Amino acid sequence: DNGCDQVVWLDAAERRWVEEMGGMNLFFVYGTGPDARIMTPALTGTLLPGVTRDALLTLAPTLGIPAAEGRISVSHWREACASGELTEVFACGTAAVITPVGKVRSATGEWDIGDGNPGPVTLRLREELVGIQHGDRPDPHGWIHKIC
Known part of the structure; x- marks a missing residue:
């Protein structure tokens, strides 16, 4: 509730990751700019190994955006936003494609x-991924298979 559109799931053991x-x-x-890099929570066996997640981990480096997997705590998320180190957050999935997250309430x-x-x-990531999906951009990864 709390007036939010979504919930963030934390690890079951410590409830902090x-x-x-x-x-x-x-x-x-x-x-930001040429120094921007992305990170997503590492697959631990308890979270969705999404197709869109995998595509973005592959696609980002081809656009000059380093991509990594790691552990991110809620406290780090808050502190990194406050310091300006963390500049953007987005969610991704088959239906949502890429959706920005603008506020966290806990x-x-x-x-x-x-x-x-x-x-x-x-x-940029959304534009590139949707462009590949719609056939407007080249698909160097062999993801798209046309069905007649």
Whole structure:
């Protein structure tokens, strides 16, 4: 509830490590411009190994955006947003494609991510992925199979 559209699932053991968002995977964007890089929670056996997640981990480096998997705690998420180190967050999935996350609200408070709008990395990845899906961009990965 709390007036939110989605929930973030944390690990069951410690309830501090971010896993996924209501049936979608999460990506965190650190830095800006040519220094931007993305990170997503590592697959631990308890979160969705999404097709879109996998595609973005493959696609981002081809666009010059380093991509990694790792552990991200809720406290780090909050601190990195406050310091400006974390500049964008987005969720991804088959239906959502790529959806920006602009605000987090929890029992311990709330915080904004960037200015609350989709950032340039989120938009670039979305544009490229949708372009491949719609056949408007080349598909160097062999993901698209036309069906007549």
